[in-house]
Amino acid sequence: MAQREVVVAAFFVVFFHLVSAVAGQSVSAALLPMRMGNRYVVGDANGWKVPPPASAEMYAKWAAGIRFYVGDSIEFVYKNDSVVKVDKFGYYHCNVTAAAANDGSVLFLLDAPGFAYYSSTDAGHCKKGQRLVINVEAAPTPAPAPASPIATPPAPAAAAPTPPPKPSPSPSPSPSPAPQEAATTSAAAAASSSSSAAAGALLLAVSATALAMMGLVLGEW
Secondary structure, three states, rough: HHHHHHHHHHHHHHHHHHHHHHHHHHHHHHHHOOOOOOOEOOHHHHHHOOHHHHHOOOHHHHHHHOOEOOEEEEEEEEEOHHHOOOHHHHHHHHOOOOOOOOOOOEEEEEEHHHHHEEEOOOHHHHHOOOOOEEEEEEOOOOOOOOOOOOOOOOOOOOOOOOOOOOOOOOOOOOOOHHEEEEHHHHHHHHHHHHHHHHHHHHHHHHHHHHHHHHHHHHHHO
């Protein structure tokens, strides 16, 4: 029963540490900060303008060098011009129907994955290359926090060693009994021998029962 209690106690210690580790990892994952998006100025120092004739693909080359993610933003900076977000058809055909932003600077938040299209509201400028298409990717998943190490349960305490038996004092020789006393002593010796045999048999029975119970306990685990 003691061994079974030790096994049960060790099991609950391991279970407790496993639950604590999983709960700690879940809480750490829930407390991870969200990714802060980057902000890009379209065209960098060139800003938003009609590209030179020799650089009609200026904005396509600019976008090719950047990986855009959901949560990022792009800013158009221009003078005496305009910009508007369009669909795929409006981008390729320079067909603009949406209201234009012409205040000199406008910021667009990239809030969905997929292609996003932008164009000058001037069809002539659009056909000369003042248009932009970018591919927005889903925001990358932050790396999970390292799992807490699982503590090793303490080993069960070892049983205290049994002290060695004390030596029995040697009996002093007794005088030989008279014939009548000898008969009485023989009967007492026989009774003592019979009691010792019965005690030995009982001890064997108890030992066998204990071994059987231990086998059942160990068999269950």
